[in-house]
Amino acid sequence: MSANGKAKTSAHWPAIRFAVNGESCAVNVPPMKRLLDVLREDLHLTGTKEGCGEGECGSCSVRMNDELVNSCLVPVLQAEGAEIQTVEGLALDGELHPLQEAFLQNGGAQCGICTPGMLMAASQLLAHSPHPSDVEIREGLAGNLCRCTGFIRIFESVAAAARAAEAQPAQEPIGQSDLEQTNHAR
Ligand code: FES
Numbered sequence: 001m002s003a004n005g006k007a008k009t010s011a012h013w014p015a016i017r018f019a020v021n022g023e024s025c026a027v028n029v030p031p032m033k034r035l036l037d038v039l040r041e042d043l044h045l046t047g048t049k050e051g052c053g054e055g056e057c058g059s060c061s062v063r064m065n066d067e068l069v070n071s072c073l074v075p076v077l078q079a080e081g082a083e084i085q086t087v088e089g090l091a092l093d094g095e096l097h098p099l100q101e102a103f104l105q106n107g108g109a110q111c112g113i114c115t116p117g118m119l120m121a122a123s124q125l126l127a128h129s130p131h132p133s134d135v136e137i138r139e140g141l142a143g144n145l146c147r148c149t150g151f152i153r154i155f156e157s158v159a160a161a162a163r164a165a166e167a168q169p170a171q172e173p174i175g176q177s178d179l180e181q182t183n184h185a186r
């Protein structure tokens, strides 16, 4: 509510500016609105999913300034000036990202709720650890829960993506240049 007792309309909120998948954007929303809701409701990027809504499941994971965050816990004000990548930013020029391809080929894409978050966590992991051990894969995805099917195929998919990248050593590690790639492509 404003001082005169009237509810603020969206135009009255100061703009919060950041970049998503390489595109600059400004939103006029309450500063404490969850980044998850801004992505889904205001920017219509519905790939990021809500599971628990309280920081436990990782379904809402996005990369923000090269950190993996639970967007359900991030007030959009904290995103001011940030570079954000959502699952929509993985595929490039109509081509699936190598991680998406590996999830598809290895049965890791189990459901639409957990998979986007798993992909973003895997992208963050491989950006910093291109040749992860099994333990590192488990640790990298430890904040992402599947409550129904299990994790083995998901872990195998991440390992397969890492192996595929290893077979093409000229390429940068998966995930490392995703933010720059989307910047250049859009
Ligand atoms: S919806 Fe954000 S952690 Fe579960």
Ligand code: FES
Residues within 6 Å of the ligand: 110, 111, 112, 113, 114, 115, 145, 146, 147, 148, 149, 150
């Ligand atoms: S929660 Fe997505 S497959 Fe189990």
